Amino acid sequence: MSGGFSLGFLTRVYQPRFDAKVYRETLELFRVAEELGFDSGWVAQHHFASEQGRLPSPLVLLSAIAQRTRRIRLGTAIIVLPQEPPLRLAEDAAVLDLLADGRVELGLGAGFDPDTFSAFGLNPEQRHGRYEDHLQRVHDALGNAALNDQGLQLRPAARGLGQRLWEATSRVEQVAARGNGLIMAPNPHLPIEAGVELVQRYRQGWRSDHLTAPRVVRVQAVFPEGGDDTALRQDIQAYVRRQQAIGVLDASLGGDLGAVLARLGVLHGSSTQIVEGLRRGPQLGVHDQLVVQVQTTSTPLREAIRALEILRQHIAPALGWRPGVAINRPLVEPVQA
Structure with a gap:
């Protein structure tokens, strides 16, 4: 893993129950991360509290975060596009x-949870086709294309946002x-080399010929x-049971915590062990980001902040990251001709 990359974090806005506290704590997590020098913060969309995620409307929450921060980039990882x-x-x-x-930074994906698709009245088997159709529509709108025969265009115009689209898919x-x-993450069905x-x-x-x-x-x-x-063991076990129930993970996954974490691609241990684990993954350069997830369902805010502090002070610098991104500098910059 090379240096020069940007550092971000991802929150799935976990909480054992729904209340305003989970959103207020997410606001605080972004504020602290910006103070620590993180370059980006990302939120994940979960409908109907699937996987214990409490955020069905990521752009609403990011609007509040935008008013409480100045520099940190604001990303979605991901919005389930076929349902939008x-x-x-x-x-x-x-x-x-x-x-x-x-x-x-607008991250999109096709989703996978059959229960949420059925709640929206959609067939999960058709999600990839809907994803492609919806992505083209979003791309046209953000690119200021005419959207009907009368030439209507997106207003307000999305200046440059069309060049800040991200996709989470194996169809690279x-x-x-x-x-x-x-957007990529460890695949529990494949070795890290994949x-x-x-x-x-x-x-x-x-x-x-791409502009970026x-x-x-x-x-x-x-x-x-x-x-x-x-708490980590209990949360991971609950996550595995849920993924097994919907057919994402096979029923044989079990064993001790270390074996389960290794299968899921989760890094746990000392700073040195985590640095070694991160070095085994894809090489990252100046246009790339390492985005860490430091929370499970039961993780209190203070523990999430502690983990971000360790990442910022001991782990990311050992991999070549340095703080100090200029305010509002895009992570995606046009390629010079």
Whole structure:
């Protein structure tokens, strides 16, 4: 893993129950992360509290965060695009980007949870086709294309946001052909080397006529030692049972905590052990980001902040990251001709 990358964090806005506290604590986590020098913060969308995530409307929460921060980039990882009206999503994202002074990074994916698709009256087997249709519509809107025969265009115009689209998918050649960024995370069905190969395929598929450079967000769950291992074990076991119930993980996954974490690609241990684990993954450069997830369902805010402090002070610098990104500098910059 090379240096020069940007450092971010991902929160799934976990909480044992729904109340305003979870959103207030997420606001505080972003504020602290900005003070620590993190370059970006990302939120995940979860409908109907699937996987204990409490955020169905990420752009609403990011609007509040935008008013309490000045520098940190604001990302979605991810919005489940097949379940969204694409033009309404583009409109909301454009308004948010204005409020945030151009700091939005719009991450999209096809989703996988069959229960949420059925609640929306959708067939999960058709999600990839809907994703492609909706993505084209979003791309056209953010690119200021005419949206009907009368030539209506997105208003407010999304200046530059179309060049800050990210996709979470294994179909990396399509992502590269579209000129979008790639969001990737460990695949529990594949060895860690598969992630390296995935990123290589993405970079090789990049077209020279794109206006930006290829860019990768590497999402990695990281839990420095010193936290509550009992809560971590219980949360991971509950997560595994849920994934097994919906067919995402096979029923044979079990064993001790270390074996389960290794299978899921989660790094847990000393700072030195985590640095070694991160070095085994895809190489990251100046256009890329390491985005860490430091929370499970039961993680209190103080523990999440402690983990971010360790990442900032001991782990990321050992990999070549340095704080000090200029205010509002885009993580995706146009390629010079």
